[in-house]
Amino acid sequence: MQSKVSSLWELSSPGRRVVQTPSSDVPKAELPAQLARKEDADLPEVSELDLIRHYTRLSTLNYSIDTRFYPLGSCTMKYNPRINEQTARMAGFAASHPYTPVQMVQGNLELMYSLQQGLGELSGFDSVSLQPAAGAQGELTGVLMIKKYHQSRGDTGRTHFLIPDSAHGTNPASVAMAGFTALEVSSDKRGNIDLDHLKSLCDSSIAGIMITNPNTLGLFEENILEVLQTVHDCGGLVYGDGANLNAIMGIVKPGELGFDVMHFNLHKTFSTPHGGGGPGAGPVGAGGALRDFLPGPIATLSSNGQYELVQPKKSIGRLKTFYGNFGVLVRAYTYLLSQGGSGLRESSENAVLSANYLMGLVKDILPPWYDRACMHEFVSSGENLPDGIHTMDLAKRLIDYGFHPPTVYFPLIVPEALMVEPTETESVETLDAFAAVLREIVKESKVNPELLHDAPHQELVSRLDEVMAVRKPILKNPKSS
Numbered sequence: 001m002q003s004k005v006s007s008l009w010e011l012s013s014p015g016r017r018v019v020q021t022p023s024s025d026v027p028k029a030e031l032p033a034q035l036a037r038k039e040d041a042d043l044p045e046v047s048e049l050d051l052i053r054h055y056t057r058l059s060t061l062n063y064s065i066d067t068r069f070y071p072l073g074s075c076t077m078k079y080n081p082r083i084n085e086q087t088a089r090m091a092g093f094a095a096s097h098p099y100t101p102v103q104m105v106q107g108n109l110e111l112m113y114s115l116q117q118g119l120g121e122l123s124g125f126d127s128v129s130l131q132p133a134a135g136a137q138g139e140l141t142g143v144l145m146i147k148k149y150h151q152s153r154g155d156t157g158r159t160h161f162l163i164p165d166s167a168h169g170t171n172p173a174s175v176a177m178a179g180f181t182a183l184e185v186s187s188d189k190r191g192n193i194d195l196d197h198l199k200s201l202c203d204s205s206i207a208g209i210m211i212t213n214p215n216t217l218g219l220f221e222e223n224i225l226e227v228l229q230t231v232h233d234c235g236g237l238v239y240g241d242g243a244n245l246n247a248i249m250g251i252v253k254p255g256e257l258g259f260d261v262m263h264f265n266l267h268k269t270f271s272t273p274h275g276g277g278g279p280g281a282g283p284v285g286a287g288g289a290l291r292d293f294l295p296g297p298i299a300t301l302s303s304n305g306q307y308e309l310v311q312p313k314k315s316i317g318r319l320k321t322f323y324g325n326f327g328v329l330v331r332a333y334t335y336l337l338s339q340g341g342s343g344l345r346e347s348s349e350n351a352v353l354s355a356n357y358l359m360g361l362v363k364d365i366l367p368p369w370y371d372r373a374c375m376h377e378f379v380s381s382g383e384n385l386p387d388g389i390h391t392m393d394l395a396k397r398l399i400d401y402g403f404h405p406p407t408v409y410f411p412l413i414v415p416e417a418l419m420v421e422p423t424e425t426e427s428v429e430t431l432d433a434f435a436a437v438l439r440e441i442v443k444e445s446k447v448n449p450e451l452l453h454d455a456p457h458q459e460l461v462s463r464l465d466e467v468m469a470v471r472k473p474i475l476k477n478p479k480s481s
């Protein structure tokens, strides 16, 4: 597809410069011949104004939460308060060198310690490590901890890990990376883990289960206590995929429910920008015997009032260099403080309210796959769209109306899935406008299906081959080889 944005090389004209250097007032030194270029570098020659316009234009081509509604299910694209950015840029945080002796960065360690405490309080876990760089790395961390826990007790026959069929793709990938075989657990008619199936799978070969609660269907596991009991009874441990914490902050603590270890997606729940894929942070909390296996270093407060970095006794080691993604930690801690305990609870309550409100508005045209109240997101099916129209067509047409499409075709167990997560930071007017547009598009799908098949129409590129765009992206000047 032809791009309508000129590259800098196309704008280039010989002799144009952004910077005019003054003529030299020192004698010229000769460069050794073997170091000198044989020919000029292929660099575009443009004016300062051309350059500014080029990059400013490019910056507006990215879709972002700062410009429009971004209801991408499972991703929690909430507003990122600007105060997070202000604190993350404070010189003491942003400019401290990772090798600075801990006595000289006590403030940074205090922030880590306080964030660990806050996350522990919110989730009901005794101990938190801030090391992992993302949710998926948190999963790997927790599964490695569970593996080492079983090994430390001489319990070496546990080779399988249970994963519900609604799970995020990173879940089976993480257990496979840790050397386990993933075993799928079915969902029942209400979108919960099927207890009978779970019971039939639980035996002494099970190392544990990875559970997302609320699950990726946006539903709270109604039998969560029985699920945990069943797995614990056969000697397995329970890993919590905490990506959906935004639905339950201040309402229920996974650690108190009986989860053994869980990650937080700071970039989702605690409002740090992640639209471009990072950087993120996936701290892991653990209770009971598992806490000794956490990766370090963990910030601790010693009896003399000094903060120290400590490696837990039976630690699985390190997951990341130095302190993890420290800038993300500063943003998340700022969010935690600025919301406060009651504010976090209110965020979750409003996230759930928004999702149920929006689900109600579109129920008749896009029925939720499970007819239940949802948590912070809901999953509808596009099965009832006219013949030849798929969820993907509807999603792409939304772009023409200025909305980012919801997640589509996930979870895999819902045909023609459309997964919508509005978050608590959107106004009721935005939710109304989005529902009205969905209604309009469904109408279009009946009278003018081609409009949907060819969408989006207004963007720089229309329907992309998404696989090729990821596998073989064109990232360089097409004119230079």
Ligand SMILES: *Cc1c(COP(=O)(O)O)cnc(C)c1O
Pocket: 074, 075, 134, 135, 136, 137, 168, 170, 171, 212, 216, 241, 243, 244, 265, 280, 282
């Ligand atoms: C986002 C997400 C993950 C993975 O988290 P990353 O931070 O992207 O690695 C895992 N599970 C669920 C349910 C998620 O939504």
